Amino acid sequence: MERISAACRRAGRGDDEVTLVAVSKSVPLARLRLAVEAGLHILGENRVQEATAKVAGLPDIEWHLVGHLQSNKAGRAIELFSVIQSVDSLALAHRLDRLTAASTAWHGRRLPVYLEVNVDADPGKAGFAPDALARELDDILALRNLEVRGLMTVGRLVERAEEARPTFVRLRQLADRLRAGRPELGAGLSMGMSDDFEVAVEEGSTVVRVGRAIFGERPVVAESRSGTSPRPGG
Numbered sequence: 001m002e003r004i005s006a007a008c009r010r011a012g013r014g015d016d017e018v019t020l021v022a023v024s025k026s027v028p029l030a031r032l033r034l035a036v037e038a039g040l041h042i043l044g045e046n047r048v049q050e051a052t053a054k055v056a057g058l059p060d061i062e063w064h065l066v067g068h069l070q071s072n073k074a075g076r077a078i079e080l081f082s083v084i085q086s087v088d089s090l091a092l093a094h095r096l097d098r099l100t101a102a103s104t105a106w107h108g109r110r111l112p113v114y115l116e117v118n119v120d121a122d123p124g125k126a127g128f129a130p131d132a133l134a135r136e137l138d139d140i141l142a143l144r145n146l147e148v149r150g151l152m153t154v155g156r157l158v159e160r161a162e163e164a165r166p167t168f169v170r171l172r173q174l175a176d177r178l179r180a181g182r183p184e185l186g187a188g189l190s191m192g193m194s195d196d197f198e199v200a201v202e203e204g205s206t207v208v209r210v211g212r213a214i215f216g217e218r219p220v221v222a223e224s225r226s227g228t229s230p231r232p233g234g
């Protein structure tokens with residue numbers, strides 16, 4: 001939190017402009033209870049299956065889905081999560097809209113989502129290509145049961161945080177372009193992870209998704225940034 005505040009100050013932003021989502025994949029429930037006691041109140045998971053028992057064990061905090069959602073798990077996902085950060089296709093947006101309309105849990109409320117953008121055109125990564133998003137955005141914004149809070153991206157694995165900056169600048173510029181004439185598109189920018197969240201905050205991030213910097217390294221088997229290239233040199 002101090003590091004987020006310091007990055008906000010450098011950028012002339014208030015630290016209430018940035019929300020910390022603690023990404024708790026691979027972290028057992030007992031440790032998550034301690035994290036919540038220590039003051040974290042928004043947790044992020046990247047798999048519906050892993051989240052199920054954790055959400056049941058900590059039902060009163062806000063859970064965000066940050067990983068790719070298979071369409072056959074979308075119904076389950078909206079029962080577990082308060083926010084879906086990883087909407088990465090028009091088909092998934094339509095499906096979530098229909099499921100939310102039919103859900104008793106969501107009755108009368110819109111499902112908050114972010115649209116994931118593959119800013120760097122990384123072939124192994126999920127997300128809308130920027131030009132596809134520009135074409136499909138009006139369809140998505142017309143869905144009455146979704147509240148599109150903004151855009152989300154997963155940066156490339158880089159050696160130094162500074163190298164991630166162009167990705168964050170591109171997401172912010174894309175969002176500015178897309179929002180012109182589309183007030184329904186929320187101003188949220190979910191960007192920045194353990195290795196680069198400070199740079200992301202300097203570039204306008206409103207939501208940082210931080211796992212390892214809080215909980216420590218994950219066991220190698222549970223690592224699933226599928227499709228990204230290995231860390232340089234290792």
Ligand SMILES: *Cc1c(COP(=O)(O)O)cnc(C)c1O
Nearest residue numbers: 023046066193194209210211212
């Ligand atoms: C795992 C994950 C994070 C957190 O990554 P860290 O490097 O542990 O901070 C953030 N966003 C997504 C989509 C993730 O899958």
